[in-house]
Amino acid sequence: MFSIEVESLTKKFGSFTAVNSITFTVKSGEIFGFLGANGAGKTTAMRMLCGLSRPTSGQASVAGFDVYRQAEEIKQRIGYMSQKFSLYADLTVLENIEFYGGIYGLTRGEIKDRGEELIERLDLRGEEEIMVAELPLGWKQKLAFSIAIMHRPSIVFLDEPTGGVDPLTRRQFWELIYEAAATGITIFVTTHYMDEAEYCDRVAIMVDGNIRALDAPEKLKRDMGLATMERVFYSLAREATRGD
């Protein structure tokens, strides 16, 4: 059972091919990493899967629905968190929870129960009424992730979710991701941190709009005879001609 199926997916902006005929599948409950330098096309690929951008050609289905024709069904079943920060700084923790619960169509009771549970899990008890602006960045990101999966999506897309935080906080963030994956949520994550790549079940490495390698991190390292994902990534990304 595949959560995401992509075949020959292409996105062109004028004469520039941002994503060049990529093909891959993601299994249900898998943590799938999308690696690439800036400008490699990973965010564009993710945006097509989320329905934010229309593919130029190729096929893709998310949670069993076609990205061209069934965008609304897909939206009901996915969560999304972007590299740019996604909570409202001038709203309290609780108000953010209520707002996102509201736009995902949760009932008042569901918002209350899941909100309680979420505050408990993140150890935010007593901090519900403070403005999100006052939370440390690591907590904001954990909160944003928890809110992104509050409506129990079958897939969650994370676009460089841990930008700007230290490795320790990143590690804690990944514990949340593992917890979510354990409940059966498929995780699709883009990153350029190689320590994060190691945490994924499988990774796809994008270079100049193409997928250059796709496998479990262990297998990639073994096949290429390199010790770390960092080395694997550099040996592939070295050929890149674009970037910013």
Add this chain to the structure above:
Amino acid sequence: MKQFWAFVKKEWYHISRDYRTLLVLIGMPIVQILIFGYALSNEVKNTRIAILDFAGDSYSKELTDKIEASRYFETVTYLRSMNEIDRSLRSGEAKMVVVFPNNFTQQLVHQHESQLQLVTDGSNPNLSATLINYINAITRDFQTRVINEVSLPYTIHVQTRMMYNPQLLGAFTFVPGVIALVLMLICTMMTSVSIVKEKELGNMEILLVSPMHPLAVVFSKAVPYIGLSVGILSIILLLSVFLLGVPISGSIILLYVVSLIFIISALALGLLISTITNSQQVAMMISLMGLMLPTMMFSGFMFPIESMPIPLQWISNIVPAKWYFFSIQSIMIKGLGMEAILKEFLTLCGFAIFFLVLSVRNFKVRMA
């Protein structure tokens, strides 16, 4: 519907927590009304003038007394020679000098004709013209009285009456003008800036990925601003009626209905601006420069449209504020009903629909 209210609530938090912006939004119309009402005025009152009286006889004295007695003028000095006129105007001591020639009374009585010279400071043409009109009126009045003594066979007595605004209060024009200006600014600028802010923060993406329809996102953003605009409109009306004594002669309901249509067209314009830019600053600049100036210039509240060159009159037709200004002026001051402003009303509806369709289309194009 639940999504919609969750959104409106969130938007209301944003507005009510941004104290500075809220202060500007509520404070700006109040300050504008007060400034236009009390400080800025194109009515002429107690203008300083100088008198140069070579005659010094009975009629010249009598006319001088009449001029001084009017509330328009205040004599600050009596000059002695022609040489002093220039100095007096230059120093700003007087805005106008009234010169009586020698033998003013004698010539009037014996030759039935006399001269009166007015020297004004032309660096302010509007003021000069107004002053001359006032002196003319006073002189005419005086003349009629003198003529009656002599008695001419034919006389035309001009009776004037200023309808709707008998005291010629400036407030009658600027209150509708300020309303149009403030609503345009608040609706357009605030909507465009708040939508672009979501884009800048990256929250727009989250909202677009959510099951909420993209257009629902945008429309629920507009609702709190409609509420805010109606509130501010009410504040301006209350101030105008109770502080400045501007009447609302027509139907208040009609006034609000027309205002609502104008608000919607301004919001749609804000939405349109938000679809063409991703930066709050650009959105603000477009709203300010692109809308505030045309609104002030072409709505007819500062400069009469009738006296503009024909091409500018055409341009004024594409400024929604012009139609709105005319409508609310008709309703508030003249007390006219729907039948009198039907053309303006329909034009405003047309603008609202046009901007809405254009921005929705543009919004969809952007999405792809």
